Amino acid sequence: MARLSVNESPKIGGYGHQIVKRRKFATGPKGGVENANGRLRRWLLRSLDLDTVxxxxxxxxxxxxxxxxxxxxxxxxxxxxxxxxxxxxxxxxxx
Structure with missing residues (x-):
């Protein structure tokens, strides 16, 4: 799973903001999307032309x-x- 780091930014206008940094190609945060894509690919193969469906x-x-x-x-x-x-x-x- 991707390692997340949370940094507190300087307070701007009295509000503190959290910044979350992720590794660029980490699949952990995107696990749900990857799972959904896999389920779709069981039915709709990559080689399939979607215009013909x-x-x-x-x-x-x-x-x-x-x-x-x-x-x-x-x-x-x-x-x-x-x-x-x-x-x-x-x-x-x-x-």
Whole structure:
């Protein structure tokens, strides 16, 4: 994981600002994005011309990704997590 350093800048106008420096190519802070890119690449290969992909195909990929349970969400799907935040309880059963 990337090492972060926090420096306190001089107070400007009575406010102190924290500056966070990261290593340029560190993957730790970008882990969620890298994980999402990997999930997309399972469906949409790098060699695929995205201009040839239909809207329906993209929606199929989105639904598939959003209905895959995640460990970080307590093994519920992102769709269930979003609906739970909105106050709706939905159970998704996988056959």
């Amino acid at each position: 239909s809207e329906a195909d993209i929606q199929d990929v989105v639904v598939s990704i959003n209905t895959t349970p995640r460990k970080c969400l307590g093994f519920i799907t992102p769709l269930q997590a979003m609906l739970k935040e909105l106050g709706k309880d939905v159970q998704i059963r996988f056959a």
